[in-house]
Amino acid sequence: MDFSLNCKSSRLFGFHLSSLACKCLVLVAIFLVFRTVWVSVEETKIDLIQSQSLDLDSDYGIMRDKFLQVPQIAWGLNNQKIAFARACLTARLLNRTLLMPSLSASLFYKEIDLLQPISFDKVFQFEKFNSLCKGFVQLGRYLDVSNRSRVFEVHKGSGRRWTIERDLDQLREAREKPSTDEFEVIRIVGKNPFLWHDHWPVKDYARVLECLVLVDEFTKEADKVVSRIREVGRDIRSTQNGVPYVAVHMRIEIDWMIHCKKLEQRSKISEICSSKEEIMERVGNIEGLKTPSIVYLAVADKLLGNSSILSGWKEGLVPFEKKKLGVDGIYKKYPYLIQSAIDYEVCLRADVFVGNSFSTFSSLIVLERTQNMIRTGMANSCGRNVMWPSYAYNILGESNGPQRWMTNMSDSSLQAISYGSNAISCSTS
Numbered sequence: 096m097d098f099s100l101n102c103k104s105s106r107l108f109g110f111h112l113s114s115l116a117c118k119c120l121v122l123v124a125i126f127l128v129f130r131t132v133w134v135s136v137e138e139t140k141i142d143l144i145q146s147q148s149l150d151l152d153s154d155y156g157i158m159r160d161k162f163l164q165v166p167q168i169a170w171g172l173n174n175q176k177i178a179f180a181r182a183c184l185t186a187r188l189l190n191r192t193l194l195m196p197s198l199s200a201s202l203f204y205k206e207i208d209l210l211q212p213i214s215f216d217k218v219f220q221f222e223k224f225n226s227l228c229k230g231f232v233q234l235g236r237y238l239d240v241s242n243r244s245r246v247f248e249v250h251k252g253s254g255r256r257w258t259i260e261r262d263l264d265q266l267r268e269a270r271e272k273p274s275t276d277e278f279e280v281i282r283i284v285g286k287n288p289f290l291w292h293d294h295w296p297v298k299d300y301a302r303v304l305e306c307l308v309l310v311d312e313f314t315k316e317a318d319k320v321v322s323r324i325r326e327v328g329r330d331i332r333s334t335q336n337g338v339p340y341v342a343v344h345m346r347i348e349i350d351w352m353i354h355c356k357k358l359e360q361r362s363k364i365s366e367i368c369s370s371k372e373e374i375m376e377r378v379g380n381i382e383g384l385k386t387p388s389i390v391y392l393a394v395a396d397k398l399l400g401n402s403s404i405l406s407g408w409k410e411g412l413v414p415f416e417k418k419k420l421g422v423d424g425i426y427k428k429y430p431y432l433i434q435s436a437i438d439y440e441v442c443l444r445a446d447v448f449v450g451n452s453f454s455t456f457s458s459l460i461v462l463e464r465t466q467n468m469i470r471t472g473m474a475n476s477c478g479r480n481v482m483w484p485s486y487a488y489n490i491l492g493e494s495n496g497p498q499r500w501m502t503n504m505s506d507s508s509l510q511a512i513s514y515g516s517n518a519i520s521c522s523t524s
Contacts, residue, residue, distance in 0.1 A: 156190045157233045162240060163191045164282040169199040169210055170289060172435035173455040177513055178289035179215075180303040183232040185291070189270045189281060192235040195221065200430040211430065218436065220308045227306035240280060247278035251285030262292040293513070297506040301466060304459070309440065313433055317440035320422050324441070327420065328389050331413060340389035341412070342445035343378060343488070344457045345404065347371050348395045355453065358515075366517045367453045369489045371404060377488045378449055379409030380496035383479045386411025391420075391445065393438050399423060449497055452487040453515030458502075461485045462512060465502040465523060476501050477521040490517055 163186040168178045175198050186193035198218060201211040215221065215234075225234055237243070249269050252261065269275055309317070328337030346355075347370065355368040369377075378390065390412050398404055399418045408414050417423040426434045435456070442448055442460050450457025464483040468476065476484050476499050486497035493499075499521035503511065511518070 157187065157192060157230075158190055159192055159233065159235070160239075160279070161191045161276070162186075162194045162235055162280045163189055164194045164246070164280055165196050165288055166283070166285065167197045167199060167210065167212055167287075168289070169287050171202065171455065172432055172439065173459045174289050175199065175432070176304060176307065176459060177300070177455065177509065178287060178291075179307075180300045181291055181293065181295075181509075182288045183228075183234075183303045184295045184299055185266065185283070185288075187232050188266055188294070191281065192233040192239075194240070194280070195234050195236055198432065200432045202431045213430075213432065216310075218310065218313070218432065220310055223308045224306045227308070228303060231302055232306075242279050245278060246280045246282045247275055249281060249283050251283060251291065253286065257292075259292040259294070263294055266294075289513070293508045293510065295508070297462075297502065297504055297509060297512070300509050300512075301462060301502075301504070304462070305466060309436060313429075313436055314440070316425050316429075317437045317444075319425060320417075320420070320437065320441050321444055323420050323422050324389055324391055324415070327413075327415065331387050331389070338387050338389060339385055339446035340391055341378065341381075341384070341447040341449060342391045342393060342442040343374065344393045344442060344448075344450035344454060344460070345371075345374060345398075346451050346454060347374070347404075348397060351395075358453070364517055366490050367451075367515070369451065372407065374449075374488045375407050375409070377486075377491070377495065377497040379412060380494050381447070381449075381486065382494050382496060384447065388412055388447075390414040391441065392416040393442050448483075448485045449488050450485070450500075451489045451515075452498075452500065452517060452519050453489065455513065455515075457487070458512040458515070461500050462502040465504065468501070469504070469523065474524075475522040487519055490519065 163182070165182045165185075168175045168182070170178075179196065179198075182196060183193050195215045197212040198215055199210045200213040221234060221236075247269075249265065251257075252265070269281060275281065308314075324340050325337055328340060330337075332338050352368060359365060359367045388411065390408060392404060392414055394404065394416055399416055404416070405414045405419065417426055426437060429437070439456065439460065442450075443463055448457075448460055448464060450460060452458065464485050467483050468481070471482065473481060485500045486492065487500045488497040490498035498519060500519050501521055501523050503520075503522075503524060505524045510516075
């Protein structure tokens with residue numbers, strides 16, 4: 096655009112203008128033109144943002160009218176929690192709301208047809224999740240979908256050729272491809288989300304997992320179990336506070352021992368399996384552990400009533416499992432998934448937790464306890480008299496006790512939690 100003007104002899108409304116005055120008027124005119132254009136652009140941007148605000152989360156670009164659908168989530172409770180978190184983070188990457196997935200109440204690893212589906216909101220609080228995770232990830236219901244017949248499918252690859260880079264490229268393409276926006280629902284087809292490639296750091300997973308709150312029914316059942324443990328503790332020591340309780344996630348059942356022995360051979364790592372005797376000895380050697388203490392044994396049902404796991408403990412450690420506590424009836428009312436969720440809460444609330452660093456159950460408990468410690472300003476559990484201490488009995492620590500254990504919150508993936516590790520310490524980094 097040419098704004099040049101001959102101002103040597105100009106007239107405006109019958110008045111002669113000097114060269115300087117003419118130039119000033121030209122500059123004012125140019126300013127007014129650009130101001131008009133700028134205001135128009137800004138108003139357009141505001142209108143666009145306001146129209147998008149109906150569909151986008153104000154804190155993050157999560158579209159509330161565009162959804163991600165994932166396969167039924169299966170396997171153990173904590174594998175399912177990891178798979179759910181991975182599905183949430185995938186939806187976040189795609190800027191979409193995750194349609195509430197089905198979990199699996201039963202435990203079948205190969206017979207997929209035998210899996211007993213259970214809705215997410217039958218186990219965890221739906222509204223509470225969205226409230227706690229607002230602006231980070233979002234859950235939606237199938238009732239929110241207006242057109243269920245028109246779906247864009249993304250088929251997950253498998254095998255060695257399906258690398259983590261190819262997987263990420265596929266997700267980015269689904270997010271950035273203009274034609275994908277035409278579809279209300281993207282459906283991921285293929286394997287259980289637990290087996291998807293991992294693209295997110297531990298902190299992102301922790302952010303999702305901390306939003307999972309059990310429905311009131313199951314929280315109250317966990318309250319009953321913990322109350323019973325505390326009651327027994329008060330009977331042992333006739334005081335208002337009673338004695339502390341140590342929760343031990345004791346993995347010694349035959350199928351676990353076969354699995355971990357094979358894992359040791361395959362990975363050439365010797366500190367995965369622990370015998371009953373080794374667990375008892377190392378728990379008894381925890382430095383600074385107050386006695387007497389209740390030892391709550393979180394064990395497989397097949398070990399309930401087995402007198403051998405209740406004898407041989409160091410003096411001052413009083414062992415109990417569900418049956419001896421008289422709370423096994425609480426667990427028997429529910430399918431596997433709910434039993435595991437209740438036991439998880441009981442172990443999480445313990446004064447001291449001892450588990451196996453190659454168990455996802457133990458690893459997620461330690462992750463949550465680590466977050467509790469961080470909130471109180473503790474970055475490590477290396478000293479004495481710390482709150483919520485955790486240990487790994489499969490790794491030898493100080494004084495022939497179990498290794499102190501906190502989650503490494505700076506890890507770039509969830510590998511160590513999903514599949515186990517013996518590289519653990521009493522620090523978060």
